[in-house]
Amino acid sequence: MNKSKNKTSLILNLCSKVILFIFLIMTALPLYITVVNILKDTDRISASPISLPIPPILDNIKSVLGNPxxxxxxxxxxxxxxxxxxxxxxxxxxxxxxxxxxxxxxxxxxxxxxxxxxxxxxxxxxxxxxxxxxxxxxxxxxxxxxxxxxxxxxxxxxxxxxxxxxxxxxxxxxxxxxxxxxxxxxxxxxxxxxxxxxxxxxxxxxxxxxxxxxxxxxxxxxxxxxxxxxxxxxxxxxxxxxxxxxxxxxxxxxxxxxxxxxxxxxxxxxxxxxxxxxx
CATH class of the missing domain: 1.10.3720.10 (MetI-like)
Incomplete structure (x- = not known):
C-alpha cells in the first residue's frame, strides 16, 4: 500500500514539474524573442525570429533614440x-x-x-x-x-x-x-x-x-x-x-x-x- 502511494506521489511530483517547466518556457520565450531580435535587423528577424543575434547590432536602439x-x-x-x-x-x-x-x-x-x-x-x-x-x-x-x-x-x-x-x-x-x-x-x-x-x-x-x-x-x-x-x-x-x-x-x-x-x-x-x- 505504501509503495503504491509513493509511486503515485512520485508520478504527481513529476507531472507537476513538467507542467511548471512548460509554463516556464511559455513565460520566458517572449522575453527571449524580444531580447534576441533587438540585436538583429528586420530581414534576419523575418527569416529566423528565434535565432541568436550573430553578430549583434545596435541599429534598432539607435534608430529609436535618434529618430527626430x-x-x-x-x-x-x-x-x-x-x-x-x-x-x-x-x-x-x-x-x-x-x-x-x-x-x-x-x-x-x-x-x-x-x-x-x-x-x-x-x-x-x-x-x-x-x-x-x-x-x-x-x-x-x-x-x-x-x-x-x-x-x-x-x-x-x-x-x-x-x-x-x-x-x-x-x-x-x-x-x-x-x-x-x-x-x-x-x-x-x-x-x-x-x-x-x-x-x-x-x-x-x-x-x-x-x-x-x-x-x-x-x-x-x-x-x-x-x-x-x-x-x-x-x-x-x-x-x-x-x-x-x-x-x-x-x-x-x-x-x-x-x-x-x-x-x-x-x-x-x-x-x-x-x-x-x-x-
Whole structure:
C-alpha cells in the first residue's frame, strides 16, 4: 500500500514539474524573442525570429533614440503620469468607497456595491464610442487629465471590490476602541484602516498600474496621447513593419517594469499572494 502511494506521489511530483517547466518556457520565450531580435535587423528577424543575434547590432536602439520624430522622454513622461496619478487617485477613491460599503448596511450601500459588481462585467472597449463623444463635448480629448480620468473610471470597479472585501475582514472592535478614545472617522480611516489594508493596496496598485502602463488602445484612440506603448505603433506601417524597431520599442516599454519589479520584488510577491488569498 505504501509503495503504491509513493509511486503515485512520485508520478504527481513529476507531472507537476513538467507542467511548471512548460509554463516556464511559455513565460520566458517572449522575453527571449524580444531580447534576441533587438540585436538583429528586420530581414534576419523575418527569416529566423528565434535565432541568436550573430553578430549583434545596435541599429534598432539607435534608430529609436535618434529618430527626430520620436520624443522618448515625452512618451515616458506621459506613461509615468498616467500610471502614477491614475493608480494613486483610483486607490484613494476606492479605499474610501470600500470603507463606506463595508461598514454601512443600508439600501444605498448595497445598491452601490451591486453597481460596482456590474461594472466588473462590462467590457471596457464597448464604452469607447460614448466616452469619446462625452469627453469631446467637455474638452478633455487629447490631454493627460482626461486620459487619467478615463483610466480611473475603468479601474475603480475592481479596486472597490478588492478594498470592500479586505475591510470587511477587519474587526469592528478596533474602530470601536478608537472611537472611545475620541478618534473621528477620518483619523480611523487614515491611522487604522489604511495600514491594515496595505496588502490590498499593493495588490490593486500592481494590477491597475500594469494595466494602465501597458494599455495601447485607450491612449491612442481616446486620449490621443503618445505613451511608450503607443510608440510601438509608429514602427508599424500600412504595408511593411520595421520589426527591429518594434522590438526596440518593446524593450523600452518593458524595461521600467522589470526595474520596478527588481527594486520592489518583496512587495510584488506579498501583494500578489495577498490578492490570491483574499480575492
Amino acid at each position: 520624430n520620436v520624443n522618448l522622454l515625452e512618451m515616458y513622461f506621459n506613461s509615468f503620469c498616467i500610471t502614477i496619478f491614475g493608480a494613486g487617485i483610483c486607490i484613494l477613491v476606492s479605499a474610501m468607497a470600500g470603507y463606506y460599503l463595508a461598514r454601512m448596511k443600508t439600501k444605498l450601500s448595497n445598491s452601490l456595491y451591486l453597481y460596482f459588481l456590474i461594472g466588473l462585467m462590462v467590457p471596457y472597449v464597448i464604452v469607447y464610442v460614448p466616452l469619446v463623444s462625452m469627453f469631446k463635448g467637455i474638452g478633455l480629448i487629447g490631454n493627460l487629465p482626461g486620459l487619467i480620468l478615463i483610466f480611473v473610471s475603468g479601474s475603480i470597479s475592481f479596486s472597490v471590490f478588492m478594498f470592500t472585501g479586505f475591510i470587511k475582514a477587519i474587526p469592528m472592535e478596533l474602530e470601536e476602541a478608537a472611537i472611545i478614545d475620541g478618534s473621528g472617522q477620518g483619523k480611523i480611516f487614515v491611522s487604522i484602516i489604511m495600514p491594515l489594508v496595505k496588502p490590498c493596496t499593493t495588490t490593486v496598485a500592481i494590477f491597475i498600474g500594469l494595466s494602465m502602463w501597458n494599455d495601447f488602445l485607450t491612449p491612442m484612440l481616446i486620449g490621443q496621447i503618445k505613451t511608450i506603448t503607443v510608440g510601438i505603433y509608429t514602427a508599424i506601417g500600412p504595408y511593411a513593419s520595421d520589426w527591429g524597431t518594434v522590438f526596440a520599442y518593446v524593450m523600452f516599454a518593458t524595461l521600467p517594469i522589470i526595474i520596478a519589479y527588481l527594486l520592489a520584488q518583496k512587495q510584488f510577491i506579498e501583494g500578489l499572494t495577498a490578492g490570491a488569498l483574499k480575492g
